[in-house]
Amino acid sequence: MTITFRSAALAFALCAIAVLPARAQERPFTVVHYGGTFGQAMRTAYFDPAEKELGIKIVDTSRTDMAKIKAMVQSGNIEWDVANVNTLEVGRGAKEGLWEAIDWSVIDPKVAGPVGKLEYGVAFVGFSIGLAYNTKKYPSPATAPASWADFWDVKKFPGPRALEDRVRYQLEFALLADGVAPDKLYPLDVERAFRKLDQIKPHIVAWAKPPVQPIELIASGEVDMDSAFNNEVANAQQRGAPVGLQFNGALYTTNSWVILKGTPNKAKAMQFIRTVTQPAYEARLAELTYFGPMNPAAVPLVKPEVRKNLPTEAENLKRSIALNNEWWAANEAALIDRWNKWLLQK
């Protein structure tokens, strides 16, 4: 069969005729989050009541993806209005021009708790990531690993381990294991952290994908220890999985609401954030997820038996270390590249 130029031209001409401009559809107000049990809890605690209070339809979706957000803002095709991001992404995204400025005349800065008034984000939950271990292998707290130094101690605690597949949090864990005092952690000594990580690398069986895989690895017996978020551990314990969490040496971090730059629904977005940061809303989420609410007025509303498991509870907070968002916002991009290369090395 010979394809002449005329035949091909005719074919393409038919293509061109068939191309019709796509009509932009009116899309509903959309919030994106990290999915999993966290996202499901937000549907119950935040989105359904907010729909009633504000009288608008709220569509929620997962998973927050900085690459997608960057692509959306660059192309002008905004699919998400409000995003739930880790607070360190607020600074990082602001540098790339991804967020709208928060209108603090609409919200009381006190709702953002200890994080306070950020230019581009409103903090709403706090949670901790710490050493998670298999409670079948270490049934009593006395024998369980008690610090990151124990995680690195393969003689005293032999067995397969895992860590998350990203650089965030790992540098702090390595430095704590190397004996750095919590109040002297920041600015992080990156070289020292990577040297320490080299020591544990041969014993890492898998680089887990957060937030759920670390729990799966422990529950299935693939590893004895890894790092996991307190809400995932609490949820797993409720399901009967043999996972325990060590608050000593845990990193306390927060999540914030941000508004994507260029969204057509900026006013609605501000109203949404104002609504869900009210005390009753944040207390509801705390009871469902074991996340610490940022709004101080929300804490007294949380049921007592849940309150003592919150990462913001006094005892737990004392043993945790607050993540330095500014340091990560400034340094994460370069470190991700270095981390990926480090992972590729033997």
Add this chain to the structure above:
Amino acid sequence: MTTAWRWGARLQRHNGVPWLAPFLIVFAFFYAVPLARMIFTSFDGVNLDTRHYRYLAGEEVYATVALLTVKVSLYVTAAALIIGYPIAYYLSRLRGSALTIALAFVLLPFWTSVLVRNYAWFVLLARRGVINSLLAGIGVGPLPLLFNTAAVVIGMSYVLVPFMILSIFSVMRGINPIYVKASASLGASRIETFWRVFFPLTLPGVYAGVLLVFITAMGFFITPALLGGGRVPMIAVLIESQVRGVLNFGVGSALGTLLLAGVLAIYYAFDRVLGVDALFGQKR
């Protein structure tokens, strides 16, 4: 003559190519345009800057990734061929309902989600999984079967074997059994008949299967990402971490373009050595 007849005659002169229009629309919008954009992005758009390529060339680790990708793809292709050829042969000897049932078994995996099929290997290969539990019964300690290159090769071979089987089977089916009978009647042993008569006739299917499986394996993402546990960085896994982790669309696009160039080079090499017509059973 009617108008319709004359229009029909006109279109016929173009050998039916205009009927490709629907396919070409889909191809252009969902394949050609995004691919061109990716190549464009790798050169930083209108700047035509090669900095992303220079960055990749400057780091040793990326050469390691390329070598690992080729190595794993070769293992997978070899495994698919070794497993797939005998199965295709067995299928080609079946007739009637036996053939239908057997083909259904080969095709069934295509109707199952590839994610589910990969997760099934978790259950089999895990430290306390099925295989290790059986081994524990005979006193062999838990073997590290998961989160390494072996697991990835196993998982990928499992997904790609049906492609190899179907490629070879379709050619085997078309081989006239009279050749085998003629060879036997001329006094050749069974091995001689297979090696010198039957096997060369199946080569077009083997070539097609090998090419298909190897090229697909080069670009594979799900299996190395899941079963590799972050420890088997094939090129697609690296592209994902560049785009989603580092947010570096430029380097990600450069990697994608390099993969495309590599695959085209393989196809070109295949054509020079064997001739693409070999895929269709015609000698050069």
